[in-house]
Amino acid sequence: MLAKRLWIQEEGFMMTNKYFEKKKLFQLILTLISACIGGLVFTLMNWPIPWLLGSMTAVLVVNQLGWTKLYWPIALRNTGLIIVGYSIGLTFTKQSLHLMISQLPSMAFMTILLLIICAGMAFIISRLTSINFPTALTSSIPGGLSQIITFAEETKGIDITTVTFFQVTRLIVIIFAVPFLIFSPLFTKEGIQTIPDVITEGTQSSFFPQFILFAIFSIVMAFIGKKIKLPTAYLLGPILGIAILNVFGISGPSLPGSILDVSQLLIGGYIGLLLKPEKLKRKASMIPIALISGMMLVGIALGLSFLLIHLYHFSPITSFLSLAPGGADQMGIIGHELEADVTMITGYQLFRILFIFFAVPPLLKWVMRFHMNKEALKHE
DSSP states (O other): OHHHHHHHHHHHHHHHHHHHHHHHHHHHHHHHHHHHHHHHHHHHTTOSSHHHHHHHHHHHHHHHHTSSOOOOOHHHHHHHHHHHHHHHHTTOOHHHHHHHHHTHHHHHHHHHHHHHHHHHHHHHHHHHSSOOHHHHHHHHOOSOHHHHHHHHHHSTTOOHHHHHHHHHHHHHHHHHHHHHHHTSTTSOOTTOOOOOSSOOHHHHHHHHHHHHHHHHHHHHHHHHHHHTTOTTHHHHHHHHHHHHHHHTTOOOOOOOHHHHHHHHHHHHHHHHTTSOHHHHHHTGGGHHHHHHHHHHHHHHHHHHHHHHHHHHOOOHHHHHHHHOTTOHHHHHHHHHHHTOOHHHHHHHHHHHHHHHHHTHHHHHHHHHHHHHHHHHHHTO
8 A cells, every 4th residue: 555655656756747847848949939039030130149139138028928937948058158168269369368468457457447436336326225335336246147146145234136136137238238339330340241151161071070079178168167166167168278279279160150149049048037027026116227327337338448449459349348347258249240359358358257256255245344334333
């Protein structure tokens, strides 16, 4: 009797598992279809970065409608990041590495200046709203989304929902605003070529054997990056690994545009699900502030880019993408699409990520202690 009961429980458990597996598969297929439709629509409309913005927009819209839950495994996003990381790593050469090293003082100055401006924005937000300064400051730090949210979760006195909402909303604003600004008349694109959509017949035979080896190497580097806790490991790991090989004269094959489109779709589908409808409803009163802060950050980056043009004679596109607070993966994709100086863009973006990764948490903890001591003195 006991054996029969156990058998029935095991059968029920297996049937439940199969049901959830089928449900997840249906949600994944629906998300994939939505992402593909969005990418196709943006392509037909000739809008910028169609497979990133289009997939992201379509998934965001379908998710907001609330018909059913969508599902996009983080492994798909990570796969897209590895592809982008490999492609960016190919742009590193000995010459570009020397140029990056010479730019370190500028990278530090621009990063610190941007963070000071963000701290000023946070102070204004805390004065105009009921959000306390530590939460406003954590919400205003550009880039390092996952790290900042993790920090907020581990720190008392910070409203994690507000931080997540601000960070994700601003990220979406930036991802939309930057490409449309880049493709606007504000920027000239002389000499820019489109990335080829197919592999030429002469290189196709040598592409696949080489690519498989470099793909395995990139995946290994991504997992090593994760193991040693690099920020954005699935992007930074392949970038560093392929860059080192490239500097030593071991170059991998260039990727066709179709594979880069797939990587954009894999990343866009994930970003589209970051903004949850229920969080949007709970924080509806914060939407204007989050949108304005995102647009202000884009405007600040645009203003600072003119300083970079004046000091180092970078192209307007390279300067803006180097400072735009949208993350190394998104800015790298846009820069690659426009054949800008991706090495310099990635260098500035990664410096900011590393600075935020190592320097910002201790600074935020100091601000938290200062704020708590100040509040304690008020109540004495």
